[in-house]
Amino acid sequence: MASFLNSLFGSKYPQTAKYEAEQEKLKSDYQRLIDFENSSNYNRFKELDTLVHSGDFIKKVEQLKSEKFKDTPEYRKLKDFESLRKSSDLKKYFKYKASHNPERINSIAQSDILKQYSEIKKWIDSAEFREAKSKKDYKKSEAYTKFKEFKSLQKDSDIKFYYKETNKAIYKNFINIDNSERLATFESLKEEVESADFIAFKKDLEDPKRFAKSKEHALISEYEDIKKTPEFKWFEKIKNKDLFKEIDKWQVTFEDDFDSAQIDQNKWINGYYWGKALLNDVYVLKDEKQFFSDSNIQLRDSVAHLTTKEGKIKGKVWDDKLGFVPKEFNFSSALISTGQSFRQLYGKFEAKVKVNDSSPLNHAFWMVGESIAPQIDIFRFAEGGAKNFKAGSHTIDNSNNALHNVTTVNGVKFDSDYYIYGLEWSKDKLTWTVNGVTVHEQTKNIPQHPMYLVFSSHLLKDVEKINLPSALSVDWIRCYQQRA
Template sequence: MAGIFGSLFGGKFPDTVKYETQRNQLQDDFQRFNEIESSALLQRYRELDQEIHSGAFEKRVNDLKNKRFKDTEEFKHLTRYKQLSKSNDIKTYLKFKSSGKAKKIEEILASERYQRFLELEKFVNSPEFFKEKSSPDFKKSDAHHKYKEYKRLKNDSSVKWTVKTGKSSQYQIYKRLQDSDRINEYYNLQAAVESSEFKQFKAEMEDKQRFKKSDEAALIKEFEELKKQPDIVWYHKIKDKNSFEELKKWELTFEDNFDSASLDTEKWITGYYWGKALMNDSYVLDGEHQMFKDENIDLRDSSLRIRVQQEASKGKVWNPTWGFREKEFEYTSGMISTGQSFRQQYGRFEAKVRFTNTFPVLNAFWMVGERMTPHIDIFKTIYPGGRMVEAGIISDVQGKGITESTKKVNGAKFANKYFIYSFDWSENEMVWSINGVEIYRQTHNIPQEPMYLTFSCTLPENPGDKHLPSEMEVDWVKCYQRV
């Protein structure tokens, strides 16, 4: 909308019919723009635009199109499971266990019968037994009774089977793997690859139509269809007509496009910074003929407007000699700054601004730090006629006095037209530009401290009726640092 307004109210008036036709068309377009702005259609488009252009979404789409089952951790798990399943020791372990032999031998080994057998076996192989055996009364001795019991148990089928099985290689493998990390890995992998979740995942990953069936594909299709909607196409054509194309060599550090319904108080404060910081109240400087009021600041049509008007008001005035005092005012205006939220040393600072009236209304986009000097005017209006602005710096050069280094800029009718006012600040130079054209350069008295942004409309003297009401509109403001 900014570009449309600028073309209508530039330095040349069209004939009445053409002017009225354009005004009516502009009003119709403005109404249509607002209707689309608040529509569910645009809201859905923005939601989809944000979603499908996010890094996370792009990664999901890339995975759906290019990632295959063999690229996943699950595939590695399946491969390892198959490898373990084919290994001889695992197969032997599983076969021995599934045959029931493992359970059987464990039961026999734990039985009283087998424990008695082991006890007797130990005895009949002891020196004590052989000593008893050589005795003439051996057959009458307790050792003989134990020997007979041992032979009977040794011939017991379950004991014989256990002894034989215990010596087998299958049992030795079973015992070695039992409760080992290797067999536990096998069982864990088996549980994973045989789960329904794994099978479903594998089937989906191996489906060549996976992306087309996905929610992501459906969202992209919906977005592309919305993107072609006539209202959406028209909306972006109007909205982006004068869009600023960000330079790749700059990194965005601060931005406000004033698209919300009210001033973002996380970014901006109203009035002079020290009034908010010390008193949480507004004040004006001695010699200013207006009082600042929040009601004179509003957001409309994606731009911020500071309005100057005739209105009785009462507020504080600061004088370095007297301090603060109460005063009656006939005029009100507004001011916003980033004094409490954003300060930056060096970089690019720019805003797209329009103002309706100039002298005696002082419209300004300026920067300052902890003290009132140095004070950088990215632009200000102090000349009548609306065909000249001023840019430059007011500085206190090492405490030797106030020095002004400014440049008067003409060559356009600045009033009633949007311009992009830019300020590039580095350690060695400062450069002021309007719409990308350099208007002033300075390589001395370079500020070396972080500064904050301020937009204000003040009255250094009483205006005539023809000058009010007056407005300054800020379409957007952006700050960058060099990458």
């Protein structure tokens, strides 16, 4: 009937499977977030994000997109070169130079025949020759002989070529241009604009795909490609949410999923801590009607089952007057604790547990330190069977008076499923939860000593009939401490 009403009207607590799945997904997502934040992909994104949003990079991109060859000094040099190349005087200069006439003229100018001709012509043009020519015996004179030599030299092809060429306008233009600053400027510009670097520069600036071929475009593309990945999109969507505040707050300090075949003896001891510490043996208190046995602890399907059974068993009882007294018991049970392996002051403690309804059997998940008090009961099932449990703390004041802050928690048949029982313990507050729902809070008489964990099943009264065997089944236990 209770299950029907819970499904019809809703339970006080979320379904354990759903709650646990949500918590596991949250943990998985948080780990996924941490892994991505530590990944080379995200580190590369951060590098690129800084780079592509830097002022220098933005200016470079704008330059690549807007800069034209015609706006550069190189363009103006090219235009100056083309203007000089098209000028008539330089065109004539190079045309005449290509004819090889300048070389011939230069060769004749340095020849003996031109020197000889020039010397005779100088004498022919002198008054001395004119006087000699006026005499009657001129044709028999040395002057006439020189004159005939002069006439002969005038017919020489080199002499004729030399004087004809040097009197041409094109030659005079050649002389004016040759070795001039104008020619030097043209030659310098020609060397620059025809260089491989200049040609590559011009080609780059005139390429319509210039930006697409640039390293800046490649870096932007790499940056955008990372942003398009499913992992990054998920990260961007979830990174600023407060989903992980609670998870980020805690770090695991102790856990056991009970996956091995036997109980991990490095973590757990069977029986009360002081029995192991002082006697290396097991004992129970004088009010207990059961004895703890290792054989009552079974790991199966990754669950630790602490089973209470009916049957004769011998053990020790602690009596504060008589000490340890041998006794035969009619019931056996189990207790596991971390008394020798793990203790903690403050933190969060959670366990996924299922209990059998075997009232008045006492199933408990509790914490205790060096003394019997203070003690914290995360849950203690007893007289109410699986309908409710007690949650609270037991402390002692300065006058050695016992202080009990205990509440009864109900709202569901707790033997119907596994439930996740939790305690959050700080300096000023204790908070009990079931499947994440707060069921009790305490702000006074807060324990201030490290404690260890205990799971146990006890029988504290004589009974004629009890439904056995009964198990306290622990699927997992996890303890957390706040990150520094």
